[in-house]
Amino acid sequence: MYQALGGKSKIEEIVDNYINEIAFDERTYAFFKDSNMQRVKEKLSEQLCVMAQGPCTYSGDSMEQVHSGMNITEADFNHGVDLFINAMNKADIPYMLQNRLLKAVAKTRDQMIYR
Secondary structure (H helix, E strand, C coil), X not given: CHHHHCHHHHHHHHHHHHHHHHHXXXXXXXXXXXXXXXXXXXXXXXXXXHHCCXXXXXXXXXXXXXXXXXXXXXXHHHHHHHXXXXXXXXXXXXXXXXXXXXXXXXXXXXXXXXX
16 A cells, blocks of 8 residues: 555655644644644654555554543544545545555544543
């Protein structure tokens, strides 16, 4: 999947687009307003690379650690996925590849949603 997506540069483009989506979305930006966005960008790029079976290692904290105390609801998570889809569309990722990457991202859902 990593090669089909376009490798590191395309993953970084998706992440850049996603960060821009967040920046202009009041609902989602609230979760990131106190974050080091450069670190978010780096760790999200690593994580997506791993999820896409690329030659990367994720060096960040666990999803539970990162999202602890954020009280992310299922609706918040789903909204974030919508923004992620927008980011992939802007990067011209074909829908079949989007679905494959979304399937990998969906595995983190339970680690992010507040219970």
